[in-house]
Amino acid sequence: MLTRTLPRFGSRRSLRVFERNLTVYRSQWLMLISGFFEPLFYLLSIGLGLNHLVGPLRVGGHVVSYATFVAPGMLATSAMNGAMIDTIFNTFFRLKISHSYDAILSTPLDVTDVALGEVWWALARAGAYGASFIVCMVLLGDAGSAWVALCWPAAILTSLTFSAIGLAACTYVRSWQDFDLVTLVQLPIFLFSATFFPISLYPHWLGAIVAISPLYQSAALLRGLSLGVFQWVMLGRIAYLVVLALVGLRVAANRFRRILVP
Amino acid sequence: MTEPILQARDLVKRFGEFNAVDGVSFSVDPGESFGFLGPNGAGKTSTMRMISAVSQPTAGSLSVFGLDPRTHGPEIRGRIGVVPQEDTLELELSVRLNLEMFGRYFDIPRAILRERAIDLLAFTQLSERADDRVEDLSGGMKRRLTIARALINQPEILILDEPTTGLDPQARHLLWDRLYRLKREGVTLIITTHYMDEAEQLCDRLVVMDHGTIVASGTPRELITHHSTREVVELRFNTDSHDGYHDRLAPFAQRLEVLPDRVLLYVDEGDETLRRIHEHQITPMSALVRRSSLEDVFLRLTGRTLVD
Numbered sequence: 239m240l241t242r243t244l245p246r247f248g249s250r251r252s253l254r255v256f257e258r259n260l261t262v263y264r265s266q267w268l269m270l271i272s273g274f275f276e277p278l279f280y281l282l283s284i285g286l287g288l289n290h291l292v293g294p295l296r297v298g299g300h301v302v303s304y305a306t307f308v309a310p311g312m313l314a315t316s317a318m319n320g321a322m323i324d325t326i327f328n329t330f331f332r333l334k335i336s337h338s339y340d341a342i343l344s345t346p347l348d349v350t351d352v353a354l355g356e357v358w359w360a361l362a363r364a365g366a367y368g369a370s371f372i373v374c375m376v377l378l379g380d381a382g383s384a385w386v387a388l389c390w391p392a393a394i395l396t397s398l399t400f401s402a403i404g405l406a407a408c409t410y411v412r413s414w415q416d417f418d419l420v421t422l423v424q425l426p427i428f429l430f431s432a433t434f435f436p437i438s439l440y441p442h443w444l445g446a447i448v449a450i451s452p453l454y455q456s457a458a459l460l461r462g463l464s465l466g467v468f469q470w471v472m473l474g475r476i477a478y479l480v481v482l483a484l485v486g487l488r489v490a491a492n493r494f495r496r497i498l499v500p
Numbered sequence: 501m502t503e504p505i506l507q508a509r510d511l512v513k514r515f516g517e518f519n520a521v522d523g524v525s526f527s528v529d530p531g532e533s534f535g536f537l538g539p540n541g542a543g544k545t546s547t548m549r550m551i552s553a554v555s556q557p558t559a560g561s562l563s564v565f566g567l568d569p570r571t572h573g574p575e576i577r578g579r580i581g582v583v584p585q586e587d588t589l590e591l592e593l594s595v596r597l598n599l600e601m602f603g604r605y606f607d608i609p610r611a612i613l614r615e616r617a618i619d620l621l622a623f624t625q626l627s628e629r630a631d632d633r634v635e636d637l638s639g640g641m642k643r644r645l646t647i648a649r650a651l652i653n654q655p656e657i658l659i660l661d662e663p664t665t666g667l668d669p670q671a672r673h674l675l676w677d678r679l680y681r682l683k684r685e686g687v688t689l690i691i692t693t694h695y696m697d698e699a700e701q702l703c704d705r706l707v708v709m710d711h712g713t714i715v716a717s718g719t720p721r722e723l724i725t726h727h728s729t730r731e732v733v734e735l736r737f738n739t740d741s742h743d744g745y746h747d748r749l750a751p752f753a754q755r756l757e758v759l760p761d762r763v764l765l766y767v768d769e770g771d772e773t774l775r776r777i778h779e780h781q782i783t784p785m786s787a788l789v790r791r792s793s794l795e796d797v798f799l800r801l802t803g804r805t806l807v808d
Contacts, residue, residue: 257601261601265592336589341649344554344582
């Protein structure tokens with residue numbers, strides 16, 4: 239019934255796409271496990287290493303260690319990378335190389351189910367990796383406060399936003415060569431989004447540009463939550479990420495339809 | 501009178517300004533095997549995609565199991581099997597998992613899928629490769645696995661888009677044999693092909709498509725009777741150009757075709773024609789009398805010019 243009343247949003251059949259991804263990744267368990275080690279690598283390399291070189295910082299009236307300052311930024315980065323790699327590379331593979339989606343569309347599932355199924359998958363993956371990252375933060379003493387638990391839904395939102403952007407972007411990828419362009423965009427976002435240092439260090443004009451970056455918005459949101467510093471602007475950051483996610487999903491669904499069922 | 505399982509009237513598929521399918525009508529009875537013949541770009545695949553409720557018709561009416569694909573897509577797709585032109589297998593999964601995972605899209609319980617997978621792998625002679633990765637299979641094996649996969653939901657209609665393109669003769673015959681068996685079990689087969697022998701082997705009835713329209717339809721024998729003669733005489737002469745023989749040979753045949761390397765005479769009695777040609781002191785380097793085939797019909801209807 240749901241399919242007939244709400245055809246644009248997919249149906250419970252979308253869960254089969256989630257099941258498909260789980261089946262495929264189970265045979266690649268090493269890749270799945272590596273996602274859980276990633277937070278340790280991030281936190282240990284940048285957090286521990288730089289913590290001794292960089293002194294404590296003042297953030298919103300709190301004085302915190304550099305490791306505590308940088309950990310939410312790393313969480314945001316990890317959410318972005320995970321989401322982008324999974325959607326851009328793997329979805330491109332399913333869409334244009336293995337044609338898995340073409341096969342799926344000859345079954346009762348339709349395009350909206352496929353798109354929604356990929357979103358379920360992105361959310362579940364983000365939930366698992368986000369939780370393991372936050373647990374590592376707590377264990378290493380990098381959590382600013384007990385409010386760090388709120389970083390979990392915020393990290394999932396971050397993943398959703400980047401998954402939506404990635405899903406939309408991958409439909410424009412023509413060949414493996416185009417992935418260089420993806421790196422070309424992703425790297426500056428990673429380096430300039432004020433994930434390693436406060437945005438106040440930038441000249442004013444650059445700070446305004448950086449504010450456009452969803453990674454900056456996410457890192458700032460996560461940082462506030464981790465430290466338990468709540469500001470109204472954080473609602474704006476959430477809204478920004480939600481809007482980007484919705485726009486990305488809309489574009490992705492249209493492009494999927496155009497490519498798969500012309 | 502049984503109701504047709506599939507019926508199309510004035511079906512159109514338009515991409516921008518281009519009519520890929522330009523008003524075709526046909527109907528298929530349950531248990532029939534029905535073929536779509538035509539050169540590349542004739543509109544066969546676009547027609548298949550509309551029948552399988554994947555792409556929406558631009559105009560015209562289409563009914564599958566008495567249902568409209570525009571409104572009952574999921575229901576129709578649940579009852580058909582599709583063997584696409586290009587293999588779309590999950591390269592990262594094993595042969596067995598390809599079948600079991602695909603069955604899940606139809607909401608079939610895992611326990612039933614496990615049993616069906618075993619049966620289908622035996623049916624397509626892939627039991628020994630059940631746990632191998634799909635990447636390691638040969639082209640023929642992948643094709644058989646694609647057919648096994650299309651059968652996982654026990655479809656009432658099986659749609660095959662150029663099922664044997666690119667296969668060696670052994671693999672083709674094995675596939676044909678399996679398709680015969682399915683037909684005997686009552687599965688309706690819809691086949692597109694540009695192999696005439698395949699169409700003659702498999703199809704009860706067929707249509708010939710060209711430029712998005714149906715240019716002829718009937719049983720293979722009817723098509724040959726209507727659009728060709730009973731026999732064809734192929735003559736080769738020791739010459740650089742066969743053009744000069746057109747006028748001399750024309751009186752002997754109902755229709756005559758001069759190709760760069762030979763002359764084709766469409767006649768009812770090949771041996772008799774050949775005897776009369778010899779009586780008239782015309783001596784070809786080689787002569788062959790053969791029965792007319794669908795290929796002759798096909799070339800007559802769609803021309804000899806390369807279409808891609």
